Amino acid sequence: MAKSISPPAKGTLRAIRIFYELPEEALDMLESKCRWSTYDAGDEIVPYLDDRDDVYFLLKGKARVMIYSVSGKVVGFRDIEPGHPFGEYAAIDKLPRSARVEAREPMLVARLSANDFWTVMRSQPRVMEAMMVHLVAQVRLLTARVFEFSTLAVNNRIQAELLRLAGNPEPGSGPAMISPCPKHAEIAVLVSTHREAVTREISRLAKMGVIERLEGHNLRIRDVDRLVQMVQDATGE
Structure with missing residues (x-):
């Protein structure tokens, strides 16, 4: 279960790769809009098919993107390492969550509303470019996995x-x-x-x-x- 905490030290979000080049003033504003939480290993962070569209930023720990089948089989898609966002699909297309995200170890996470996420994307071209690179990397990874499963x-x-x-x-x-x-x-x-x-x-x-x-x-x-x-x-x- 998520445990809300006070905002960490100023500049914490600089550890997120898409924010590496974000000006300090913009980073400060972004951090003020985030909600900060910790999770224990095994906690569900994002439920499958959930209709909320916040974006998460992983600062400590590791998470896994997965879906449980009706029979209970676990289908894993990828692991999320510190420095990366997740949950951005729903913020972009406004559809339900495409998978479940579960903590693999104790985690520190920042959460941002979809509206605030889009505000920083539209106002900061470098962030938009970094997000595009991030999304393409996921497509390449999942393409490789589909190829491997098939061949x-x-x-x-x-x-x-x-x-x-x-x-x-x-x-x-x-x-x-x-x-x-x-x-x-x-x-x-x-x-x-x-x-x-x-x-x-x-x-x-x-x-x-x-x-x-x-x-x-x-x-x-x-x-x-x-x-x-x-x-x-x-x-x-």
């Missing part, structure tokens, strides 16, 4: 997700870290499979020396080139 076997989808979690390292860039690595059940949600399949594939990759499980829920991709090649071989690239 890749489960083990290859898991491989692709590990690369994504590591920040899509380039071949030849050396080892890459996933810190912390999500639980196997969480990875399964993102690639539309079950926990056991993720456990099997991660164990197989570890035996091959491609990845290495470390203390503290961390995972190292030791051979990025080989993992990338596995995915490329499966996609025919």
